Amino acid sequence: MKTFENEYVEAYIYQQSKKGNKDSGDAYYIHSEEDYFICAIADGLGSGTDAKESAEVIPNVLEEYHHESPDDLLLRCNKLMFHKRGAAVGIVKVYFTQQTLEYSCVGNIRLYILQSNGQMIYPLPVMGYLSGRPQSLRTQRYPYHKNDRFFLHSDGVSLRSPKKYLQENTTSYQLYRKIESTIDSNDDATFIAASLLH
Numbered sequence: 001m002k003t004f005e006n007e008y009v010e011a012y013i014y015q016q017s018k019k020g021n022k023d024s025g026d027a028y029y030i031h032s033e034e035d036y037f038i039c040a041i042a043d044g045l046g047s048g049t050d051a052k053e054s055a056e057v058i059p060n061v062l063e064e065y066h067h068e069s070p071d072d073l074l075l076r077c078n079k080l081m082f083h084k085r086g087a088a089v090g091i092v093k094v095y096f097t098q099q100t101l102e103y104s105c106v107g108n109i110r111l112y113i114l115q116s117n118g119q120m121i122y123p124l125p126v127m128g129y130l131s132g133r134p135q136s137l138r139t140q141r142y143p144y145h146k147n148d149r150f151f152l153h154s155d156g157v158s159l160r161s162p163k164k165y166l167q168e169n170t171t172s173y174q175l176y177r178k179i180e181s182t183i184d185s186n187d188d189a190t191f192i193a194a195s196l197l198h
Helices: 049-055 057-065 070-079 162-168 172-180
Strands: 002-005 009-016 026-032 036-044 087-095 100-106 110-114 140-143 149-153 189-196
Touching (some): 002 026, 009 026, 009 172, 026 049, 026 057, 026 189, 036 049, 036 057, 036 189, 049 057, 049 087, 057 070, 057 087, 070 087, 070 100, 087 110, 100 110, 149 162, 149 172, 162 172
Antiparallel strands (some): 009 189, 026 036, 087 100, 110 149, 149 189
């Protein structure tokens, strides 16, 4: 378990590689500045070394350009996928002053947001994957409030009822522990469970 915490965000990160593989085909990135927090998960197509090579494009790009919008970051990543296997990518960016959460995704990375009033938000991803070919992107924006939580995961995490998991586990740490116990080793699996503290 990796953890991240500042006065605005508390996050727990899980990653495991597929049984029998040394390398995970998933990658993640997590970072915060004074006025924003950004995290991402990339799932390289397939598994093993080729998948890892595609997935690792994402943290490398975000490390340098995290100040940009999720769509601009996805376009940068997409350009670097030419002649690679490709990857599904989801990026969450939280702006503290505006209390806004932005999400952009291509492929089967899933995001669930449970607002403190009990309402569940499930943004629909853009189908496909980053491959170097032209992409249509769609950033979705949501206001957030203190104690809202979100859960971002690759397709190696299988949840029958995401809303139930988020409602029954009232902290991001509890959610992490509960979902960790459900994961099998038949695929690369990565997730980020986070609480917005302010």
